[in-house]
Amino acid sequence: MARRMRFTKHRRPIFSSFLFKLAIVAAVLWLISIPVSALDFTDGAASGTVLTIIAATSTQDLAFGSIFQGVPKLIGYNNDAASSIFTITGEASAGINLQLILPEYVSLSGGSDRMTIIFSSTDAAVDTTTATPSTVSASDGWINQNPYNLPASAVIGSAGTTRIYLGGKIVPSIDQTPGAYSGDIVLSVSYNGT
C-alpha cells in the first residue's frame, strides 16, 4: 500500500499538469466542432430467445404388484396401470436427448435380498402426443423401442409434452425373500439444439 502510494505520487505531475489538462480541453472542443456529417453511428444488436425450460417428471412407477417365488412377471409398456411413465415438458417440437439409467436389481429396503429386473430391446415407447400407454401407436412417436438406446430424433410434442412409457420383467428366485422390493429408474433429458 505504501509502495503503491509512493508510486502514484511519482506519476502525479503527468496527469495533473496544466498542459495535459489544456490538451484534453482542446481535444474535446475539436471533436465538438467536427460537422455532424463526418461522424456516423450505427446501433446493432445481439438477440436471442431462451426456449421454455425442459423438465422431466416421473408420473407413474413401474409397478409389478404381487410376485410369486420362482414365477417371473412381465409388464408391457402398454399397461396403463402398471407401466412406468415419465412426462417431459418443454419447447414444442424441439429436439431432445433422452437417456434412461435402468436398474439390474430391485432390493428390499433393508438390502437383505434383491431380485433381478430385465428390460428388453422393445420395452419402451416415446409418445409425442396425448395418447396413453395402451393406445400409443407408431404414428404417435416411437413404439417398441430399446430403453437403453432411445430414439436420437426424439422431440418435444407439438403440445409441449412428450411421454416415455417403460415396461420390464421381474425374475424372482424360488427362495426369494417375501417383502417389498424397489429400485430407481432415472431419466435424463436435455435439448440437443435441433
Added chain:
Amino acid sequence: MHILSIKILESTVSKGNSLSDRYMCKMKRPRKFGGTLAVIALPVLLIPCVAAGQDVAVGSATATVVTTISVTASSPLALGDVMQGVPSSVANNSGSAAIFEITGQGGSGADLYLQLPEYLALSDGSDRMTITFSSTDASVDTTGAADPTTMNASKGWQNTNPYNLPAAAVIGAAGTDVYLGGKVIPSPNQKAGSYSGDIVLTVAYNGN
C-alpha cells in the same frame, strides 16, 4: 454486481490522502476487486442457464414378493398291519390317509406334484412290497381343514389322480391340504416287518 463495485469505490476514496491517491485508488483497487468478484459471480450467473437446458427425473420399479409357499407332511399314509398275499387299501377320505398341508398366499394358484413310490421296503432293504395308487386316490382340500374324513367335492377336488393333480389348484385362505390313499400288495412270501417308502409333494406358485 455493479452496485457492489461502486460502494467499494466510495469507501476506498474516503481513505485517500491526496487527489492522486484517490485517483489511483479509483483506477486500480476497485477494478482489481471488481474483477475478482466478476470471476466469482460468472459461474453463479451461468448455473441457472445450464440447469434450464436439462432435467432428470427419478422413478421406481416396485414389486412385492408374497408370502413364502411351504408344505408339510403332517400325517403318513398308514396301511397298518397287512397279511402275506392279502392286498390292503386306504381311501383318501380315511383317517389313515396321508395328509400334506400347504400354506402360502391365499387365493394364489399353485402347482402340485406328487412323486409316488412303487415299492415299500424293509429298513435293511432285504425285502420290498408293491404299492399302487389309482387315478382316484387323491383329494385337494382348499379349506385347510386337514381332516380327510370331512372332505367333500365342495371343498376342492375329490378323488382326483395323484399323478396329475388339478392344474387349477389354489391355496385357500386357511391353506390347502392334499389327502392321499393307496394300496399295498404283499406277496405270499412277503417278509414280516415294518416297510416304508417316501411320498414327496412338490408345490410352487404358478403365478395365477
